[in-house]
Amino acid sequence: MPGRVHLDGIDRRILQLLQEDGRRRNVDLAEALNLTPAPCLRRVKALERAGVIRTYVALVDPNLVGLMLTAIVEIKLVSQARARSDSFEKEVSKFACVLECYQVTGDWDYILKVMITDLRDFQAFLVDRLTSLPEVQNLKSTIVLKSVKNTTSIAVPPNDK
Helix, strand or coil: CCCCCCCCHHHHHHHHHHHHCCCCCHHHHHHHCCCCHHHHHHHHHHHHHCCCCCCCCCCCCCHHHCCCEEEEEEEEECCCCHHHHHHHHHHHCCCCCEEEEEECCCCCCEEEEEEECCHHHHHHHHHHHHCCCCCEEEEEEEECCCCCCCCCCCCCCCCCC
16 A cells, blocks of 8 residues: 655645546636646646546536446355455456445445346346355345435545545
């Protein structure tokens, strides 16, 4: 894991503003920060080089492109041996409908966030793809009824935490 990057108040504000609008023009960003454009751009480029800003993306509305069903799937593997976990992770990473995959502690080994068109396609995904993986022992799925909070913006903690 890389070391933590020291961020001052201006860096934190840059991150906040760019998380709100990643297409914000440098001149507008500089104005919001009471900086001139050149030092503002240097700071943004430094954050990019340090890996603090990993990339810029367009956030797509899933409903408008036909992804009407979101589900959380909990997975129990046959064993927690490294080879099984590695194999499972490699295979599940190939599924476009899996947006997030977390290895977790507790009763389950992995939790997936799945976005897919409808219940029929979700059933086919579970039966034909997920449960056919030899590493999967058991799974439990939960259909999301409503998204109460869904953000890509992170709260950057102070350096002394």
